[in-house]
Amino acid sequence: MNYSEMKPSEVRKLIREGKITGPTSGMCAGYAQANLVILPKDLAYEFLLFTQRNPKSCPILEVSDVGSRNLKYIAEDADIARDIPKYRVYEDGILTGEYTSIEHLWRDDFVSFFIGCSFSFESELLEAGVPVRHIEESCNVPMFVTNIECEPAGIFNGKMVVSMRPIPNNQVVKSVMVTGSMPRVHGAPIHIGDPSVIGISNINKPDFGDCVKIKEGEVPVFWACGVTPQSVVMNVKPKIVITHSPGHMLITDTKNIDLKF
Amino acid sequence: MNYSEMKPSEVRKLIREGKITGPTSGMCAGYAQANLVILPKDLAYEFLLFTQRNPKSCPILEVSDVGSRNLKYIAEDADIARDIPKYRVYEDGILTGEYTSIEHLWRDDFVSFFIGCSFSFESELLEAGVPVRHIEESCNVPMFVTNIECEPAGIFNGKMVVSMRPIPNNQVVKSVMVTGSMPRVHGAPIHIGDPSVIGISNINKPDFGDCVKIKEGEVPVFWACGVTPQSVVMNVKPKIVITHSPGHMLITDTKNIDLKF
Numbered sequence: 001m002n003y004s005e006m007k008p009s010e011v012r013k014l015i016r017e018g019k020i021t022g023p024t025s026g027m028c029a030g031y032a033q034a035n036l037v038i039l040p041k042d043l044a045y046e047f048l049l050f051t052q053r054n055p056k057s058c059p060i061l062e063v064s065d066v067g068s069r070n071l072k073y074i075a076e077d078a079d080i081a082r083d084i085p086k087y088r089v090y091e092d093g094i095l096t097g098e099y100t101s102i103e104h105l106w107r108d109d110f111v112s113f114f115i116g117c118s119f120s121f122e123s124e125l126l127e128a129g130v131p132v133r134h135i136e137e138s139c140n141v142p143m144f145v146t147n148i149e150c151e152p153a154g155i156f157n158g159k160m161v162v163s164m165r166p167i168p169n170n171q172v173v174k175s176v177m178v179t180g181s182m183p184r185v186h187g188a189p190i191h192i193g194d195p196s197v198i199g200i201s202n203i204n205k206p207d208f209g210d211c212v213k214i215k216e217g218e219v220p221v222f223w224a225c226g227v228t229p230q231s232v233v234m235n236v237k238p239k240i241v242i243t244h245s246p247g248h249m250l251i252t253d254t255k256n257i258d259l260k261f
Numbered sequence: 262m263n264y265s266e267m268k269p270s271e272v273r274k275l276i277r278e279g280k281i282t283g284p285t286s287g288m289c290a291g292y293a294q295a296n297l298v299i300l301p302k303d304l305a306y307e308f309l310l311f312t313q314r315n316p317k318s319c320p321i322l323e324v325s326d327v328g329s330r331n332l333k334y335i336a337e338d339a340d341i342a343r344d345i346p347k348y349r350v351y352e353d354g355i356l357t358g359e360y361t362s363i364e365h366l367w368r369d370d371f372v373s374f375f376i377g378c379s380f381s382f383e384s385e386l387l388e389a390g391v392p393v394r395h396i397e398e399s400c401n402v403p404m405f406v407t408n409i410e411c412e413p414a415g416i417f418n419g420k421m422v423v424s425m426r427p428i429p430n431n432q433v434v435k436s437v438m439v440t441g442s443m444p445r446v447h448g449a450p451i452h453i454g455d456p457s458v459i460g461i462s463n464i465n466k467p468d469f470g471d472c473v474k475i476k477e478g479e480v481p482v483f484w485a486c487g488v489t490p491q492s493v494v495m496n497v498k499p500k501i502v503i504t505h506s507p508g509h510m511l512i513t514d515t516k517n518i519d520l521k522f
Contacts, residue, residue, distance in 0.1 A: 045309065066415075
């Protein structure tokens, strides 16, 4: 099957039926994919406020209605409890299970937050002729915990996590312009160059993901990363929080190009 | 006193001391002014979600912490209960008072929403040589209730309110580009041209504000308006809601130019 050419609704159906349980990278070319954080209603206000105060790390694509397993804007026929290939359940901050469906765990007070993902701007970078190293090397993007404090909101606080892509000197400006035009998927970089400025001591030892080669004539460029909200939620150790498993995203009906407006 | 040349903190001090009680238009040139909606905490989540779903009508500049009279981002030394020249208090949907201070009404469960205002993009339009008719005519901008449904959130729903500015044909594109670069103060227009398309039957009879002249060779251009969230809140008739009195805004320390990033 060529999942890259299929429609999002078709792939979501295969996921719902348990026929796809792996990572979604490369599926449904041109369509945005989304990170997921599900929290009980009593934490939803402070988390929504956190996303409002930290839009570069937490660009919200949609927040569900309380208790609803449906979406209204980014994926019309989706079932939030079944349309992600793999979910992670954390209780009191501890990973207690990975599931391909969370129907049996669903609660009427759950609120689902869908957050923009860098897959969208990477496809724009490639389109613009800017290389994306971890795609070339078929590994995960390197991610680092910085010394940049997120703006706190209620109980939520923590450091910003960034992803790093090495960019050739003569394409750094282009990479700022291309990603800056997509604020709903992290937007422009938060830092260009010397990693120590944002508290990164060893560029070859990412905190998450894989190390990638920085070639001569390339500059490390750092973008706010969707791992930030997950790491901030985990700090708080809520009684229950459900997320997607890394790389196993919701495939939305929203085209990347529509995230520019 | 030339309030136009003064610093925001200086003018806020005069307002706090009761020395300024009138409209803030034209004060502190170059700095953004903000609309205010204060709601009790039990309505804050659904209202914040409403603003998230309707960013063009409700571009949030800052949400206060619960019960706090201070701001952290847009006006550091401000007192939310005293730094607006005139407040309006509505109980069960009825205007029950206008005050120059709401200290005596303050409650520990109040949440304050500060929303971007078109003053910011009008100053950019003027800078770019685009005429702003209601400023030329020294009256209020014409505003219309449209047939465009806002995206509902919980109990909050209603039609979008827009403001209209007549723009010369050869400057329409420029006016889109200039305001489109400022998404935190309503951003690009929501409609250009024929008013009936968005449910406006008589362009010379605005629902709020004043009628302005549309000259030959000019097109009416419509922007989402900060009156939308106020009108949506009023629909719900909350037990209590406090807003600024029209034209009596919070003067922030945020420069208009910083709303572009």
